[in-house]
Amino acid sequence: MNFKTNSAYIIGNGHKYCEDFACHDILKDKNGKEIALAIVADGCSSSLQNNGVRNPINVDLGSRIATVVARNLLKKMLKEEEITEDFKFSNIYNIFIYYLNFELWRVIRSLEVKVDVLDTTLMICLCFPNGKCVFIAWGDGVMIRNSEGIGTFYRKISYTSNAPLYVSYFLDPKKKDAYIKEFGTERIQEENVFFSNEKDFPSEQKIDYEFQPVFIETDINIEDKEILIMSDGSSSFIDINGEQISTLDFLKWFSQNKTDGIGFVERKINLLNRWKKKNDIKNMDDFAVAGILISN
Numbered sequence: 001m002n003f004k005t006n007s008a009y010i011i012g013n014g015h016k017y018c019e020d021f022a023c024h025d026i027l028k029d030k031n032g033k034e035i036a037l038a039i040v041a042d043g044c045s046s047s048l049q050n051n052g053v054r055n056p057i058n059v060d061l062g063s064r065i066a067t068v069v070a071r072n073l074l075k076k077m078l079k080e081e082e083i084t085e086d087f088k089f090s091n092i093y094n095i096f097i098y099y100l101n102f103e104l105w106r107v108i109r110s111l112e113v114k115v116d117v118l119d120t121t122l123m124i125c126l127c128f129p130n131g132k133c134v135f136i137a138w139g140d141g142v143m144i145r146n147s148e149g150i151g152t153f154y155r156k157i158s159y160t161s162n163a164p165l166y167v168s169y170f171l172d173p174k175k176k177d178a179y180i181k182e183f184g185t186e187r188i189q190e191e192n193v194f195f196s197n198e199k200d201f202p203s204e205q206k207i208d209y210e211f212q213p214v215f216i217e218t219d220i221n222i223e224d225k226e227i228l229i230m231s232d233g234s235s236s237f238i239d240i241n242g243e244q245i246s247t248l249d250f251l252k253w254f255s256q257n258k259t260d261g262i263g264f265v266e267r268k269i270n271l272l273n274r275w276k277k278k279n280d281i282k283n284m285d286d287f288a289v290a291g292i293l294i295s296n
Helices: 056-079 095-110 173-183 247-253 264-279
Strands: 002-010 020-030 034-043 120-127 132-138 141-147 151-159 186-195 203-208 214-219 225-231 287-295
Touching: 002 141, 002 264, 020 056, 020 132, 020 287, 034 056, 034 214, 034 225, 034 287, 056 120, 120 225, 120 287, 132 141, 132 225, 141 247, 173 186, 247 264, 264 287
Parallel strands: none
Antiparallel strands: 002 020, 002 287, 020 034, 034 120, 120 132, 132 214, 141 151, 141 225, 151 186, 186 203, 225 287
């Protein structure tokens, strides 16, 4: 099983600073086997930062910190693992979460910034050479799987309160308690399967997530050729009349622009920018995408 990774992000028309960030990498286990990594993060511009001032530059910093710290930690941890046929990331998931929180605390303390800087979502996708795929998400966003000859599977994570579960809430008990008191612990998990025969099979679940990140570990199907993760900016596109473009319609259009090889996500973003210009379309929110190409 072979992988290619890529990522890109664009600023929203309604923003002065881009608060999204994305990265990608090919990691290696102790025997040199390759592991694909894709990460996106979306900072919150409305969060109060240092001295109670709203500062989107700090939130941009937070999305970058969360992304880079997660990547570096996974790189270090997986270098010590042997990815055998029966390896499961779930066996080291709790250790990863513990050290991720520890490293995030260490970084923000060294930078002398408040924990509010980490008011950011974080989505991680890992593909392993034993055919396992892992998806972890703090907050909202979208995961897409393109399967050759079958169709496309979309999973969208959102929250009934429209208040995403940020990384910072796991570092500050007061922030966690205030969030639960105001918004509760219910999220919405929408799933849509778009088959090649153009039939949709939508479903929606409301889940009490008990204040935990989304964690999914599944098998990579032989038909799977591409996995994309993206921020909730996918729901922010509007047409020339100011009408919102259906999120599902946009995801179908974006995911079905076939691009292969090195820079495949960047080429999707270039196609997106041309489509926006041609049709007078705007994305009001920042939009970040990271992806993994799979070949056998």
